Amino acid sequence: MNLVRTFRSLALVALVTLLAAPVQAMAADLVVFAAASLKNALDDIAAQWQRETGKTVRISYTASSALARQIEIGAPTQLFISADLEWMDYLAQRDLVKPDTRANLLGNRIVLIAPKESNIALSIAPGFPLASALAGGRLAMANTDAVPAGTYGKAALRKLGVWDQVEARVAQAENVRAALVLVSRAEAPLGIVYQTDAAADANVRIIDTFPEDTHPPIVYPVALTAAASHPDAASFLAYLRSLAARSIFEKRGFTVLSPSPRRGTS
Amino acid sequence: MLTPLEIEALSTSLRVAGLSTIASLPFGIAIAWLLARTSFPGRGLLNGFIHLPLVLPPVVVGYVLLLLLGRRGLVGSWLYDAFGVTLVFTWQGAAIASAVMAFPLMVQAIRLSLESVDHGLEAAARTLGAGPVGVFATVTLPLIAPGILTGSILAWARSLGEFGATITFVSNIPGETRTLSNAFFALSQAPGNEEAIVRLLVISIVIALVALLAAEILARRVRRRIRGTSRA
Numbered sequence: 001m002n003l004v005r006t007f008r009s010l011a012l013v014a015l016v017t018l019l020a021a022p023v024q025a026m027a028a029d030l031v032v033f034a035a036a037s038l039k040n041a042l043d044d045i046a047a048q049w050q051r052e053t054g055k056t057v058r059i060s061y062t063a064s065s066a067l068a069r070q071i072e073i074g075a076p077t078q079l080f081i082s083a084d085l086e087w088m089d090y091l092a093q094r095d096l097v098k099p100d101t102r103a104n105l106l107g108n109r110i111v112l113i114a115p116k117e118s119n120i121a122l123s124i125a126p127g128f129p130l131a132s133a134l135a136g137g138r139l140a141m142a143n144t145d146a147v148p149a150g151t152y153g154k155a156a157l158r159k160l161g162v163w164d165q166v167e168a169r170v171a172q173a174e175n176v177r178a179a180l181v182l183v184s185r186a187e188a189p190l191g192i193v194y195q196t197d198a199a200a201d202a203n204v205r206i207i208d209t210f211p212e213d214t215h216p217p218i219v220y221p222v223a224l225t226a227a228a229s230h231p232d233a234a235s236f237l238a239y240l241r242s243l244a245a246r247s248i249f250e251k252r253g254f255t256v257l258s259p260s261p262r263r264g265t266s
Numbered sequence: 267m268l269t270p271l272e273i274e275a276l277s278t279s280l281r282v283a284g285l286s287t288i289a290s291l292p293f294g295i296a297i298a299w300l301l302a303r304t305s306f307p308g309r310g311l312l313n314g315f316i317h318l319p320l321v322l323p324p325v326v327v328g329y330v331l332l333l334l335l336g337r338r339g340l341v342g343s344w345l346y347d348a349f350g351v352t353l354v355f356t357w358q359g360a361a362i363a364s365a366v367m368a369f370p371l372m373v374q375a376i377r378l379s380l381e382s383v384d385h386g387l388e389a390a391a392r393t394l395g396a397g398p399v400g401v402f403a404t405v406t407l408p409l410i411a412p413g414i415l416t417g418s419i420l421a422w423a424r425s426l427g428e429f430g431a432t433i434t435f436v437s438n439i440p441g442e443t444r445t446l447s448n449a450f451f452a453l454s455q456a457p458g459n460e461e462a463i464v465r466l467l468v469i470s471i472v473i474a475l476v477a478l479l480a481a482e483i484l485a486r487r488v489r490r491r492i493r494g495t496s497r498a
Contacts, residue, residue, distance in 0.1 A: 065455040090457045138355050143438060146455030171355050171437040174451070178434060181329075187336050187354045 030057045030232045031076060033067040035083035035220065036175055037108070037149070037194055041252040042081075045245045052244075055232050063147065063175050071096055071225060078233040081105065081222045081240075084148040088221040095226060102223035105240060107255035109195040109218065110152050113204045115186040124160065124208040131165035133190060138171040140182040140191035148218070149176035153192035156214040180204065194218075196253040219257065272469060274441055275449040282357055282432075282445055283425035286365040287418050290372060294417060298376035317370045324367060324430025331363055331435045359436040360443045364425035371424055372417040379413020380406070411488050419481040423474065446470055 034042050039061045046057045060067070060077070068087040071080060072094065080097060082088045091097045114120050120133050130139070142150035150172065157163040173179035176193050183191035184203040191204075198206050222240065224233055239245055246256045268276070300306075301313055319327050335342040335353050345351045353359035383406060391401045407414075429447035436443040438452060450466050453459040 063455065065457075068457075069454075086457065138437075138439075140437070143452050143455060146452050171439055172452070173437050174433045178437075181332070182437065185332060185336055186338050187332065 030055070030078055030230050030236060032057055032059045032079040032081070032236070033071065033075070033077045034059055034061050034081040035064045035067070036061045036177060037083055037196060038081060038106075038220070040200055041196075041249050041254065044248045044252075045240065048244060048248070049236065049239050053235075055236075057232075057236055065146065074227075076227070077225055078228040078230045079222065079224055079237060081220055083220055085219055085221055086148075088223060091225075092223075097223040097225055098228065099223075101234075101237065102221060103241070104219050104257045105222040106220040106249060107218055107257050108220070108253070109209050109212070109255075110149065110156065110192055110215065111195050111198050111209045112207045113180075113183050113191050113193055113198050114189060114207050115183055116203050116205050117186075118189060118205070120189065120207060122207050124210055124214075127161050130157070130162045130190070131169065134166065134169055135189065137169075137189035138182075138187075139166050139169050140171050140173060140179040140188035142176040142179050142193075143172045143174070144170060147175055149179070149192070149194055149197075152215045152218055153210075155216060156192075156210045159214040194253075199253040220254075268469070269465075271449065272466065275444055275446045275466075276469065276473075278357060278360075278441070278443065279426055279445040279447070282360045282364060282443075283422050285358065285361040286368065286425040287372075287422040289361065290365040290369055290421065291414070291418060294369065294372040294376055294421070295414065298373045298380055298417075301373070302377045302380040316373055319367045319431075320370045324428070325434050327366060328363060328431035328434025331359075331366065331431065335359070335362070335435075353436075355436055355439060355443065357436075357442050360432050360445065361425075363431040363435045364428035365421070367428050367431050368421035368424035372421040375417030375420055376410060376413045379410040379416075383409045409492065411492065412485055415481070415485050415488060419478070419485075423477065426470075426473070426477075 032042075042059055042061075046059055050056055064082040064084060064087045067075075067080065068082065068090055071077060071091060080088070080091065088097065088102065092099060092102070112122065112124060122128060122130070122133050141153050142148075144150040144154040154163060157166065171179075171182065171188060173182060176197055179191050180193050180197045180201055182188045183193075184201050190207070192210075195206070195209065198204055222237065224237060249256050297312075297316060301309065301316075332339065332354065334340050335345070337343065337346055337352055337354060342353065345353070353362060387409070388401050388405050391405045396404065427447060428445075429451060432443065432445060433448060433451070438444050438448045444452075446466060446469070450463065450470070453463050453466065
């Protein structure tokens with residue numbers, strides 16, 4: 001390659017970068033960080049909010065752990081919805097969320113799932129024959145030490161006294177949606193995911209729901225970040241707890257925990 | 267000095283990276299030779315295809331592997347029916363995932379050194395009666411040894427750091443597919459693991475530096491030997 005051609009291609013790269021820059025520079029939007037399992041429901045709610053108010057919101061979804069660490073290092077976000085209490089507490093201890101705006105927004109359940117065409121029948125009870133139902137296959141779960149969906153599942157299996165039999169058969173996925181894919185593709189004969197994930201995938205069926213007393217309560221807390229200054233942040237938070245949002249959350253399989261906002265009562 | 271988890275993750279990583287590099291080397295040399303020495307319809311397409319893992323997000327590559335090599339996949343179902351082999355959830359599967367991710371780097375390095383080989387030397391060997399295979403084995407291969415070495419080191423290093431395709435294709439199973447990167451990611455997902463994370467970080471850096479240093483010494487020795495023989 002000669003020098004002129006090298007220079008030309010470098011110029012092209014620079015041009016493309018410059019053209020893409022305005023997209024990045026669109027600041028001043030309302031930015032929300034939300035746990036990955038909320039994607040379907042929150043996308044619907046954001047669209048409806050935009051229809052009703054004409055205002056836009058940008059929502060970034062990934063594992064709560066990653067979002068919390070990004071907020072810790074100063075990500076410009078206004079609102080955080082975590083999939084567990086632990087990561088919200090992590091930010092609260094560091095004064096990175098506004099404590100008076102914090103509330104428990106949603107509840108969820110964990111379920112045992114199988115590929116749609118599987119004929120495994122099991123009912124969840126103490127000592128139920130989970131290991132033999134796997135028949136040498138793997139049990140797909142989110143990471144059982146760190147990702148909320150995995151830790152809840154591990155707690156439930158412990159409580160039911162079957163964890164020791166299946167521990168070595170667990171395939172730990174990066175997040176709960178990745179565990180869902182493994183069952184949906186029938187790579188794993190059984191898996192543990194949220195009820196809301198199972199409802200979102202037509203290729204899996206729910207075998208049974210884990211009793212709520214077998215694991216810590218599955219709670220999605222919400223709070224404005226300490227840096228939140230956007231004029232629409234508080235109104236979007238209120239909208240999340242409105243009746244309109246409630247029906248969308250419930251349609252996706254969530255339990256709505258706080259129907260009315262508690263505003264500055266303390 | 268090392269915790270059981272660290273020893274297990276380290277040995278899994280070394281096993282995966284080793285198999286991945288050794289198993290992909292013959293294919294890497296063959297593809298590099300095709301791209302450097304021949305022209306055929308679809309050569310550009312092959313070149314682009316080989317380089318896809320550099321461009322695609324690793325998680326997507328892992329998902330494609332799941333579609334192809336999974337128990338229900340196009341190739342995977344055949345492997346399972348014909349040989350009873352499953353790659354999903356195994357360390358061999360992890361080696362395939364990292365081999366695919368590292369393949370473009372290996373091919374590129376070998377191809378560059380193939381392109382710089384003096385054709386006169388190969389022609390001379392021909393006139394002295396060597397067949398095409400003989401020429402390749404006794405003239406070309408020794409001349410591109412530095413390229414093969416560089417390609418293998420790059421591929422090995424890339425394999426050691428592979429995470430996205432691995433976790434998607436074979437997930438994270440202690441003792442089977444829990445590599446250093448997998449262990450690292452899992453630790454980073456829970457609060458309060460800062461010390462364990464730093465320990466893994468130090469281990470990773472030490473391995474990388476030792477390996478790259480060893481490779482540098484080896485490469486220098488190979489280069490010196492080639493210079494020596496061509497002068498003689």
